[in-house]
Amino acid sequence: MAVTIRDVAAAASVSPATVSRVLNGKVEVAEDLRIRVEAAVDQLGYRPNGLARSLRTRATMVLGVVIADVTNPFFTAMVRGIEDVAQAVNYSVVLANADEDLAKERRYLEVAAAEQMAGVVLSPASSRRTDVSVLARHGIPLVTVDRQLPGGAVDSVSINNHLAARQATEHLAAQGCRRIAFVSGPSVTSTGQRRLAGYRAALRASGLRSDDDLVKRADFRVDGGYEATVELLSSRKRPDGLLVSNNLMALGALQALQEKGVDIPRDLAFASFDGISWARTLRPTLTVIEQPTYEIGRRAAELLLARVGGDDGPARDVVLPAELKIGESSSRL
Amino acid sequence: MAVTIRDVAAAASVSPATVSRVLNGKVEVAEDLRIRVEAAVDQLGYRPNGLARSLRTRATMVLGVVIADVTNPFFTAMVRGIEDVAQAVNYSVVLANADEDLAKERRYLEVAAAEQMAGVVLSPASSRRTDVSVLARHGIPLVTVDRQLPGGAVDSVSINNHLAARQATEHLAAQGCRRIAFVSGPSVTSTGQRRLAGYRAALRASGLRSDDDLVKRADFRVDGGYEATVELLSSRKRPDGLLVSNNLMALGALQALQEKGVDIPRDLAFASFDGISWARTLRPTLTVIEQPTYEIGRRAAELLLARVGGDDGPARDVVLPAELKIGESSSRL
DNA sequence: CCACCGCGAGAAAACGATTACTGGCGCGAG
DNA sequence: CTCGCGCCAGTAATCGTTTTCTCGCGGTGG
Structure with missing residues (x-):
């Protein structure tokens, strides 16, 4: 069914080794043989079996x-x-x-x-x-x-996730936010940990009180961001700033904010990690930490x-x- | 370096064949041998080489x-x-x-x-x-x-791309649009062809004149959609309806419309193929042909x-x- | 009691390539 | 002229599995 190197060899009346040599071009092969082999190859439509090759060469x-x-x-x-x-x-x-x-x-x-x-x-x-x-x-x-x-x-x-989260948080603080919430990613990821640490460092640096109710962990997905934000908004003292630690969760957060009638940026200043290249059409335009x-x-x-x-x-x-x-x-x- | 089935066989004092049989569980193997093999396998941390296996079984x-x-x-x-x-x-x-x-x-x-x-x-x-x-x-x-x-x-x-494009176009026509433009995908794709055909069929069915200036081909990408839309808007007689044949181009189109100050839906009614899950937060909400x-x-x-x-x-x-x-x-x- | 059957495990062939090795030929040097 | 070296192509080993085949053993039936 599948054509192998032996078929090619037979068709060109040479040995499989010669076919291999022609194909890989490492060593010289006599002109006439090379031509016969090449003819046989594309007459038969031969494609080397990658598995066999990789098995032998131990490299893909x-x-x-x-x-x-x-x-x-x-x-x-x-x-x-x-x-x-x-x-x-x-x-x-x-x-x-x-x-x-x-x-x-x-x-x-x-x-x-x-x-x-x-x-x-x-x-x-x-x-x-x-x-x-x-x-x-x-x-x-x-x-x-x-x-x-x-x-x-x-x-x-x-x-530098720590730095980026810190800068974004300090930016929100500089905008006058006093209760800055954070929707964090899973704490098992290094980015989740560091962004959270950066956020906390910024709060300290800005003289803002750190409040556990202002931090929600979610799963880096849209729905997680949505739910985390709904929770944040259901608390008695609503946040006036929000940093979301990835793009998908930011979308969920935005939807939650919209549904709850929170006006951005008047009621709440919003920033998030990872631009979504296509978010250019959103109004208001988003503040994002853009990664290269x-x-x-x-x-x-x-x-x-x-x-x-x-x-x-x-x-x-x-x-x-x-x-x-x-x-x-x-x-x- | 990497541990092979022979190593396992040696460690368990059996033949490679037996190791294979234990691992694949197709045929019965005596209890004691099986145990020895299993012990050797996870003591050595053996993982079968997928290439070799696939080569032999001709299946991955x-x-x-x-x-x-x-x-x-x-x-x-x-x-x-x-x-x-x-x-x-x-x-x-x-x-x-x-x-x-x-x-x-x-x-x-x-x-x-x-x-x-x-x-x-x-x-x-x-x-x-x-x-x-x-x-x-x-x-x-x-x-x-x-x-x-x-x-x-x-x-x-x-x-059914033809039908979908036709329905969307007829919907735009029913909204009173007289000059419905279409940003098409590459004509080399079957979807590009059929969506265009559906659009044209709808125009005919609605008694609207088909105008080649209203059809722009682009490449299914954001930038292509942007440019196509800019061109459409630069014509003397601007369209009052627009159907875009995929999601990414729709984003580009939206941006172009925004930049040109076209109000949706007042100046132009907009629809596109393929929802973008996060478009829920866009205002106005988009009319889309949603595929499962x-x-x-x-x-x-x-x-x-x-x-x-x-x-x-x-x-x-x-x-x-x-x-x-x-x-x-x-x-x- | 012997022969045969069945079963389970090992030996070896196969998968399809690459490549070390071998052998033959041609040419150059002594 | 002969020996040897080098080059080129073919033979065969190899990669790490699976699987067929074979063999030996034990049990059963004649």
């Missing part, structure tokens, strides 16, 4: 990208950056959706190992419980993005390809600048 | 999904449907981003073939020039989604898995219902 030209949420434009934009770098050197990129779920994440890491992917880009579902040992065991390089793993043993690309998503992807891919190429220097943590873009949603002055 | 438990644009929530939502069905029967799903680019698409189809994926879900970049023969040659089942291939030889899941994205993914996966399972009945075209959801953006009465 495929990078795996295991992201936390495939429906989040933050991650998909990043993927574009990875792809562009990878394709330039002839690597393919496949995506897997871990869905913020440790079991799925693990499963896909095992797939990556089983398929002997050349390298993996991962945004770990949990800083503590994500287990990347399966990759290490197979010698597969890993770069984390957006989130980090403890120990500092693996390369990472991210932004495409660049994050690029850098991650570059780091990874360097490792794939044999670089075994110490782990690097690339920290890219995030920008606080102030829009109408937080302008109260 | 991986489905490939090659989509036209990974940053488009329409496609990623669909992926979730595919995943849920696949994971339920222990298949993994990997994504590839063809980027509406025939070369990249081809490349990923070849990767799918080379990796001997069990099946492929594809939204073809071109109805005519997309070449899926590499899959056929390897006997890899294929299901197209959102778009179809000519010949009716492969399973597909989509909506998750369900499209589910059905595609089910069809595909049936084929993987050996079903070789005639090709099926599943047509799911789309719903015209009327929002404020088109309500002029």
Whole structure:
């Protein structure tokens, strides 16, 4: 059914080894043989079996990208950056959706190992419980993005989440907000932790009282942001500022605010992480901490390809600048 | 370095064959051997090499999904449907981003073939020039989604694009629009063709004159939608209705309309294909043709898995219902 | 009591490629 | 002229599994 290298060899009256040599072009092969082989190849429509090849060479030209949420434009934009770098050197990129779920994440890491992917880009579902040992065991390089793993043993690309959250919170404080609420991501992710810490640091720096009722943890999804915000608004003393720690939750929050008739920015100043590139049409325009998503992807891919190429220097943590873009949603002055 | 089945066999003092049998659980193996093997497996942390396994069995438990644009929530939502069905029967799903680019698409189809994926879900970049023969040659089942291939030889899941476009256009006409413009997708995609045809049919049915200046082709991306709309607005006789044939272009269109100070729906009634989940927070609310994205993914996966399972009945075209959801953006009465 | 049958486990072939090794040939140098 | 070296292509080993085949053992039936 499928045509193999032996079929080609037979058709060209040469040995399989010669066919292989022609195809990989590493060593010289006599002109006439090469021509016969090439003719046979495209007459038969031969495609090498990638599995067999990879099994033998112990290397694929495929990078795996295991992201936390495939429906989040933050991650998909990043993927574009990875792809562009990878394709330039002839690597393919496949995506897997871990869905913020440790079991799925693990499963896909095992797939990556089983398929002997050349390298993996991962945004770990949990800083503590994500287990990347399966990759290490197979010698597969890993770069984390957006989130980090403890120990500092693996390369990472991210932004300074603590600083970014702090700046955004201080911005809200500077706008006169006294009760600044925070919709946090899962505390098991490094970004969740650091953004929360940055928020708290900003409150201290601004001389504002930290109030546990003002912090809600959600799951980085739209519905979670919605519910967290509804809760925040149901308290006796409503917040007058709100920072949401990712884009999807921000959408949920906005909907909740709208439904409750909260006017932005008059009643509440609003800011969130991760612009949604398409939010330009929203009014009021949003104040966001914008991450260089495409660049994050690029850098991650570059780091990874360097490792794939044999670089075994110490782990690097690339920290890219995030920008606080102030829009109408937080302008109260 | 990596631990193989022979290592396990040696550790358990059995033959590799026995280890394989224990792991796959097909045939009975004596209790004591089984226990020894299992102990050795998790003492050594053994993971079977997927490449070798797939090479031998000529089958993987991986489905490939090659989509036209990974940053488009329409496609990623669909992926979730595919995943849920696949994971339920222990298949993994990997994504590839063809980027509406025939070369990249081809490349990923070849990767799918080379990796001997069990099946492929594809939204073809071109109805005519997309070449899926590499899959056929390897006997890899294929299901197209959102778009179809000519010949009716492969399973597909989509909506009735002609009807949907027609209904939306007729709705705009019923709102009193006389000059209804259309921002079309690439004419090389089946959806692009059919939506355009539906639009034209509606104009005829409504007794409206069809005017070529009212139709702009763009590329299914935000910027394309923006530019097309700017052009439409720059004509002497501005349209008073606009249908945009996908979600990303709709965003671009909205931005253009906003910048040009066009009031929706007073100056222009607006409708578009493919809801954007977060558009709920937009004012005015949008009139959209909403596709059952998750369900499209589910059905595609089910069809595909049936084929993987050996079903070789005639090709099926599943047509799911789309719903015209009327929002404020088109309500002029 | 022997032969055969069945069963369970090991030996070995296979999957389809790459690549180390081998052998033959041609050419150059001694 | 002969020896040897180098080059090129073919043979065969190899990657890590699965699976067929084979073999040995024990039990049963004739």
